[in-house]
Amino acid sequence: MEYRAPSSPPLPRDESGLIGTLRERSLHAHLKRLYTEPGDCVEEKIGGYWVDIRRGDDVIEIQTGSFGSMKTKLAKLLADRAVHIVHPVAIEKWITKIAADGETFLSRRKSPKRGSCYDLFDELVSFPHLVLNPRFSVEVVLVREEEMRCEDGKGSWRRKGTSIKDHILLEVAGREVFRTGRDFLKLLPAGWTGPSTNRELSKALKQPYFRIARMTYCLSRMEMIKLAGKQGRSLLYALA
Numbered sequence: 001m002e003y004r005a006p007s008s009p010p011l012p013r014d015e016s017g018l019i020g021t022l023r024e025r026s027l028h029a030h031l032k033r034l035y036t037e038p039g040d041c042v043e044e045k046i047g048g049y050w051v052d053i054r055r056g057d058d059v060i061e062i063q064t065g066s067f068g069s070m071k072t073k074l075a076k077l078l079a080d081r082a083v084h085i086v087h088p089v090a091i092e093k094w095i096t097k098i099a100a101d102g103e104t105f106l107s108r109r110k111s112p113k114r115g116s117c118y119d120l121f122d123e124l125v126s127f128p129h130l131v132l133n134p135r136f137s138v139e140v141v142l143v144r145e146e147e148m149r150c151e152d153g154k155g156s157w158r159r160k161g162t163s164i165k166d167h168i169l170l171e172v173a174g175r176e177v178f179r180t181g182r183d184f185l186k187l188l189p190a191g192w193t194g195p196s197t198n199r200e201l202s203k204a205l206k207q208p209y210f211r212i213a214r215m216t217y218c219l220s221r222m223e224m225i226k227l228a229g230k231q232g233r234s235l236l237y238a239l240a
Helices: 026-035 066-080 119-124 130-134 179-188 199-207 208-221
Strands: 041-046 049-055 058-062 083-100 106-108 134-150 163-178 226-233 234-239
Touching: 026 049, 026 058, 026 083, 026 134, 026 163, 049 066, 066 083, 083 119, 119 134, 119 208, 130 134, 130 179, 130 199, 130 208, 163 179, 179 208, 199 208, 199 234, 208 226, 208 234
Parallel strands: 058 083, 083 134
Antiparallel strands: 041 049, 049 058, 083 106, 134 163, 226 234
């Protein structure tokens, strides 16, 4: 599966040729097109829920946002069919700002943030136990993207009122598929068996402590690691 676009694309334009109306959910739409194969059904209602792609009896969901909102939906879908979640993570992001008129270009810069497969645990923490279900699988798509922002005064105070209008796919750089709990063990340090604290794992993996804490929580719910005592006030984890 390959998708490549210019590394510095022009600003998105509406049908009139103006920058004006930014398309919403472009990243979601692009990924849905990439994952749709001949014979698939797109945007179909199953069991009272709209799904992105139905392939035979199975479902593929492109989830660009929080997993928490899918919890009930997934539980019901998994009762009858396999569900595969596709979750994009930006390893590189360009941020483009336009003025409140929706047309005037203001700036473009590269974000210092770099995502990785470990970002998945920020979302998977909502239902790590589902990995025990053989019908459930999840895929991380590592992407380069453009984030479109508008200085319209309607956004978060953290961004000083700037609104995020769209995320545009520039390139798919890689993908990792996780079908069982064992597949997640490749994210641990090579040859690791424990016992280790979250802080020790954080240092070894060069990941933020909070994310490693989510990872160990998820892996313990998947029955891949277990508590192995304490080191002072810190919990120790080892392979199950």
